[in-house]
Amino acid sequence: SQTIHQWPATLVQPVGSPLSLECTVEGTSNPNLYWYRQAAGRGLQLLFYSVGIGQISSEVPQNLSASRPQDRQFILSSKKLLLSDSGFYLCAWSLRLAGDSEQYFGPGTRLTVT
Amino acid sequence: SQQGEEDPQALSIQEGENATMNCSYKTSINNLQWYRQNSGRGLVHLILIRSNEREKHSGRLRVTLDTSKKSSSLLITASRAADTASYFCATDAEGAQKLVFGQGTRLTINP
Numbered sequence: 001s002q003t004i005h006q007w008p009a010t011l012v013q014p015v016g017s018p019l020s021l022e023c024t025v026e027g028t029s030n031p032n033l034y035w036y037r038q039a040a041g042r043g044l045q046l047l048f049y050s051v052g053i054g055q056i057s058s059e060v061p062q063n064l065s066a067s068r069p070q071d072r073q074f075i076l077s078s079k080k081l082l083l084s085d086s087g088f089y090l091c092a093w094s095l096r097l098a099g100d101s102e103q104y105f106g107p108g109t110r111l112t113v114t
Numbered sequence: 115s116q117q118g119e120e121d122p123q124a125l126s127i128q129e130g131e132n133a134t135m136n137c138s139y140k141t142s143i144n145n146l147q148w149y150r151q152n153s154g155r156g157l158v159h160l161i162l163i164r165s166n167e168r169e170k171h172s173g174r175l176r177v178t179l180d181t182s183k184k185s186s187s188l189l190i191t192a193s194r195a196a197d198t199a200s201y202f203c204a205t206d207a208e209g210a211q212k213l214v215f216g217q218g219t220r221l222t223i224n225p
Contacts, residue, residue, distance in 0.1 A: 032211070043202060044157075044215040051211065059212070090156055102147060103204075103213065105156030 002027035006091050006106035013113055019064075019078040021109050023091030026072065031093040033074040034103065035066055038088040050074060086113045118146075118203040118216035126222040133190040135219040137203030138183075146179055146186050147204045147213065157202065160188075193223045 003026045013019060025031050032051050036044040046059045048066035056066050063082060067075045074091055088110055092103040121136045137146070145164050149157040163170045163179045163186065170177045176189040190197055200220050204213040 034212070036215075041220075043217040046212055046214070049212055057211075088154075092157075100144065102159035102162055103157075104159065107156050108154075110154070 002093075002104065004091060004093055004104055004106040006089075006109055008109060009107065010110045011112070013081050013111065015083055015113055016080045019076070019081050019085070019111070021076040021089055021091075021111075023074040023076075023106055024072055025074075025093045028072070028093070028095065030071060031095060032101075033068065034092040034094075035074065035076050036090040036092065038090060038108075040087075044090065048076070081113045083113050086111055118205045118214060120201070120203055120216045120219045122219060123217065124220045124222070126224060127193060129193060129195055129223050129225050131193055133193050133197070133221055133223075135188045135201050135221070137186045137188070137216055139186075139203075139205045140184065141205075143181075143205045145206060146177075148175075148177060148186075148188050149202045149204060149215075151200045151202065151218070153199075160201075190221075193221075195223050195225050197221060198223045 005024050034049045035047040037047055038044050048058055050056050050068045053068050064078050088108050090108045091106040094101040094103045118137050118139045127133055143165055145162055147162045148160040150160055151157045161172050161177050163177050174191045179186045200218040202215050202218045204215045206213055
């Protein structure tokens with residue numbers, strides 16, 4: 001069966017520090033991968049998605065970046081965190097294009113920028 | 115801007131009652147999906163309804179879709195305390211490779 005992992009589960013980082021969040025998927029090949037951010041009590045904002053290794057689409061201009069070095073690995077990074085980067089970060093995968101397939105979400109990373 | 119908007123934002127009912135949540139969207143879609151999120155957790159897919167379907171059932175869940183009104187509803191029958199969660203609708207624009215989520219409805223089931 002397929003599983004999706006995210007780490008770390010929680011993170012407290014000072015403003016201006018770098019960030020690296022990792023997401024890995026097991027049990028499937030060539031998944032579509034997604035990074036979302038959720039502010040407290042709000043919906044999900046799509047940040048990046050990837051349909052293959054090295055293929056990244058950015059949805060929102062900001063100081064975050066994403067990379068997909070391996071088929072089932074998706075990394076969210078920042079060189080210098082801002083206070084506004086605080087939130088709940090969720091990674092997800094799907095087998096087919098988003099509209100034709102359900103998405104499977106990881107447990108999330110709670111990021112607090114201080 | 116958000117494609118899907120849920121209504122109400124919050125709903126509190128007694129255990130055993132039915133819960134109805136609504137979702138409105140703006141553009142043509144291929145499919146509409148509903149997800150549940152327990153506090154502090156990832157989202158869990160509940161049901162997908164295609165644009166050519168009008169109603170779909172899964173256990174205690176019933177979803178309807180009215181493409182002429184660009185709206186959908188999620189009905190949870192015989193609610194249980196474990197149904198307490200936030201519920202989100204998500205839509206795609208035709209041909210899009212992404213879903214757009216609404217703000218969600220926070221459902222509280224009181225024992």
